[in-house]
Amino acid sequence: MSGVPDVRRTVDAVWRIESARIVSTLTRMTGDVGLAEDLAQDALVEALARWPESGVPRNAGAWLTAVAKRRAIDGWRRRDRLDERYRAMAHDLSETTDDEWQPIDDDVLRLVFTACHPVLSREAQVALTLRVVAGLTTEEIARMLLVPVPTVQQRIVRAKRTLSAARVPFEPPDPTEWTDRLGAVLGVVYLIFTEGYAATSGDRWIRPDLAHEALRLGRVLAGLLPREPEVHGLVALMELQASRFAARVAPDGSPVLLGDQDRSRWDRARIGRGRAALDRADAVGRGRGSYGLQAAIAECHAVAPSVEETDWERIVLLYEALGRLAPSPVVELNRAVAVSMASGPAHALPIVDRLTEDGALRGSHLLPSVRGELLARLGRTDEARSELVTAAGLAANAREQAVLRAKAAALRPL
Incomplete structure (x- = not known):
């Protein structure tokens, strides 16, 4: 039985890599995401x-997909629903092909658009997409969205039932409907990227x-919607952030901070592609949206020779613009970090204290982590250590x- 743990690890790895394509193929076959x-x-x-054995x-x-298809067909047989769809799909259990041109010919992206159907609330769209496309657990999604696990579970179950009740087909929306779903689609694509960039749980950074x-989905979207600046802005942001991957992890797997x-x-090639995508977003001539502004912030880091030589004043301005366009406590917390670098920790601490009083980030490690860093720079060592220990917990x-x-342990009383 020594091979059972190895097989379980293999199954977990296959699921992480293939789940979105397996589910999208099955959704195309059955017409039902759930x-x-x-x-x-x-x-x-x-x-x-x-x-x-x-x-x-x-x-x-392919093995998992074939087994799942057979189970679907067995279910249709048991329900005596041998209709034309069953006969057509059962003809070939390997790979389903479609020779007809489709506006969106990527099954995973089709699944994203289906999960982001306007019949669902925005919260349900995000939760469902992160579950069925990214393959994230409800615990991981809850941490990303800063909500309780039961809330995420309820959203996913209700979303599946709603799509089924509304008979939402697994097919590309008409191009005239793309822009109505675009905000949700871009949002979940970036959340998937964010979980890859900094995992919310587990033992991998x-x-x-x-x-x-x-990033692949973002590039496909950019090809479909070349006149949408925010699509290019999102691609730029992901390219620029992904350029740091090789430097973000030490050989032992531990994080390496900026x-x-x-x-x-x-990766200079990724940086070049990211800056080119940002130029394409600007060339549309409709101004930068939230992803374009975040990409501009990432560009400031990408072109700076060091942390000290980074244009922090510009980053503060970009965060101020982002906060007006897409206000959130995380944006405000990031602005506080930029202010601390541009003007000193004493100017940033009141921003963080206001966020603490508001309680919007209660339960997140981000707020005590930043507060601990600021207090340490101000020489308030005991308070800083307490905040960092809280953040670690x-x-x-x-x-x-x-x-x-390690940061908490390194702080010594003055």
Whole structure:
């Protein structure tokens, strides 16, 4: 039985990599997102039962998809629903192909647009997409959205039921409907990237597979909607942030923070692509939206030789503009960090204290983490240590916990 843990790890890895494509293929087949995910989960259970004896198949994703398709067909048989769709789909259990031109010919992106259907609330759209497209757990989604786990679970269940009740088809929306769903689609694509850039839980600091899939989806969107500046802005932001991946993790897997990164390891090709995408967004001539502004902030970091030589004054201005356009406590917290670099920690601490009083980030490790850094720079060592210990207790990512505890331990009384 020694191979069972290895098989379980393999199944987990396959699911992380292939889940979005498996679920999107099954959704296209069944027309039901909820049923598709259930079938995929059933196939995982069968894999755990069979692979320890038979071995892991060469194309594990295709094996899971085929098993799930057979389960769907068996269900149709049991319900005596042998209609034309069943006969057409059962003809070929390998890969479903479609020779007809489709406005969106990417199954995963089609799944994103389906999950972002206007029949769902924005909160439900985000939760469902993060679950079925990114394959995130409800715990991970809850930490990303700063809401309780039961709330996320309820949103996902209700979203699946709503799509089923509304008979929402798994097909590309008419191009005239794209812009109505675009804000939600861009939002969830960036959330997927964010989880890849800085994992909210687990023992890995970054999850490149998620980040690269989000970037791929962004590029597909940019090809579909070349006159939408925010699409290019999002691609620019992801390219610029992804350029730091090689420098963000030490050989032992521990995080390397921005101030300690070897900037010679930043991917200059990605930086070039990110800046070109930002230029394309600007060329549309409609001004920068929230993603364009965030990309401009990332560009400031990308072109700076060091932390000290970064144009922090410009970053503060960009965060002020972003805060007016898309206000959020996280944006305000990031503005506080920029203010501390531009004008000193004494100017930034009142901003953080106001956020503490508001309670919008209660339960998040981000606020005590930043507050601890500011207090340390002000020489208020005991308070800083307390804040950093609190932040470590709130962080769910093991790597981030270790960094915060090390910072707290390094503080010595004056």
